Amino acid sequence: MKPQKTVIIGAGASGLMAANVLAKAGHEVILLEKKHQCGLKLRITGKGRCNLTNACGRNEYLSHISSPEFFEYAFDNFNNTDLMDFFTQKGVELKTERGKRVFPQSDKASDVFFALLKDIEYADNVRIIKNCDVKHLIINNQKVTGVIANNEKITADNVIICTGGRTYPTTGSTGDGYRILKLVGHRITEPIPVLVGLRTQNGYPQALQNLEIKNCQINITDKDKNIITSRFGDITLDEYGVAGPVILTVSREIARQFDEGKDMFLNIDFKPKITEDKLHAEISETFKSRRTENAASIIRKWVQKPLVEDILKVCKINPKTMGYKLTERDAKSLLWYLKFRREEIIGDMGWNEAIVTQGGVSLKEIDRFTMESKKVKNLYVTGELLDLDADTGGYNLQIAFSTAVLAAQSIIKNS
Template sequence: MYDLIIIGAGASGLISAIVATRQGQRVLLIEKMSQAGRKLRITGKGRCNLTNTLPLKDFLKHCGSEPRFLYPSFNKFFTKDVVTFFGDLGVKTVEERGGRIFPQSGKAQDVFLAMINELEDSDCRILKDTEVTKLIVEEGKIVGVQTKGYKPQIFKSPKVILAAGGESYPLTGSQGDGVRLAKEVGHNIIPTLPSLVGLKLKHYNGERIDPSIIGFGVRNVNATITLESGKKVCQEFGELTFRENGVEGPIIITLSRQIARLLSQGERLFLNIDFKTALSEQELDEKLLSELNIRGKEDLRSVLRAFLPHELIYLAIYQTALDPRKKASFVTSQERKEILAFLKHCQFEIIGDFGFEQAIVTQGGVDLKEINQKTLESKLIKG
């Protein structure tokens, strides 16, 4: 009999286990993979972005569609507490551009090791390679869990923390078990979707356009997502990266969160990129006209070099379908408009996202109405 069973030794499960063990509770931490914290170890490109120094009001703007739900949690445990928690574990932190906090060593692995070392030196029992298949509920109260195996085992406890993760990066172990277990005991599930993920674009093939575009990042662009009617859905300014069949990067993953539901409902959505945010349409047109005049004897490709990095020139040619060898002096005003349209409103239809395999988080899951906002306990099942 344990005081507490925690399902999943990811970021949430490990922290919960440390806190409960420090309180003197007898804890059983169950992990289905052979190693704990697999996702944690690849976070932040292997560096683990622990938190951010933004004030609560601004921090919440980055916390999904129901940020108010997190108020009570953040009131109890916020940025300073995160830094202190890891400092106590021996993980020194540094603040970087944009208020982002990382371990000073620059290694997510160190964050993981600090947590697992404390647990392994404590009375917490950790069971790896063990998958929880069922929550055992009697008369509306949790009494234990059942695990998979040649002989299914039952572990008893009056309290269970479900920390089995979502569905993103399934190779790390989070494969939707948490949602399934919650559903089986009666919770309503909001359909899950990949979120913070790259977007696939129609009629875009980096390999065919020019392989140098694959992996190329463009800074200081405006990306706007619109409906078929042209109505704006959302917009972000910053950096995006072209992939073989789509786009990713900071602003794209932020936008993906806002359009995940619309995409899943089959809504036609368009990505519009403004590559020249510092210039108005009129200023850019004047500059384009002037370059075409000055470089009258050069070909169009050479003129485009004044406006775009090498990696994007073939994209411009591909999108506008103009002849790159055409002499600048022969470019018509209609063709100039097409170049202008590419630079200010390069448009692609979005045909999907890169899926759970590449999503940073999962959207949806247990209906928050059924969760106590102050304690994060289930309102349906006690314990």
């Protein structure tokens, strides 16, 4: 084996993992990070708790990934169990929560980050250069031989590029990799933000910001009310629309079609467990039986207190009207709000709030058994920069880690 020099562009989840694997094998590594610190995004994942993977079985795992046929080799080579073992061996105790989401026992994403950093930070064969902005690759005869960073040339036998996507740009992921790889002939599928809240024609009052409503049925329909996708789960209200776990999942499913200009509507059923007829009858009956109570108090029967004011306003019901004076029109209006609220989707909450990027480096141009570029020899592409994304639940970090391990191992094998 001839130890080689590998330049890794980007010290995020993928770059840090690749550096660990290469360093352990005695390879010389130069890890270049644009920001003043490494792993800024990794440290805020999972609301600061880092949902590093998911403990579900292989087939279920792959069903959450956009291109399972591309990812399966990398996953089988370093799967969720391998990842959990990796961190446990580095001293990070793990726990599995609802939905088989895996977190560090400490609930600290920084523990995951420091576990990745500790064996490379002071290793003799690893140099980490921060505030180092890579602009170009150096290519000779369709083979990468180095990079240009901060206007200087750094030579390398191999380059792994893992500059991430475009979400949360303040963490350093500003889409540089798309431009760098386009310049050397790679095709980039238009990046769009996903796992993101949806903006609707009418949002909710600011006072309801982040109000969580559990167990809603969400239907996304076209203008003729044909269902595009349906999901059940929890949402949060927003001044500009709706967010929360189920909306993030839906956003990923509709993003491409919406981006291409399809008209879409968000339909929220706040009471999916009761049929329209039954709820209608229940509302009318309650108006009668609670005849001396006012509307504001009666409506509390179906929703949390903060939502009452919005219902009264949107349904044009006077809060002081007594039950016996509430009409069939009021009953129908309330029924509409609770079961059939429909708003046109006018966009999403954008790059600053999205969790991942859909789109990226075309998978057709990457060897799925090695992560090597099919266009440029000795160049490897990993992580979110690839046209590969997944649902929430720890799947996206596993993509970053598995593809990094495969690229690093391929370099080791070829040396």
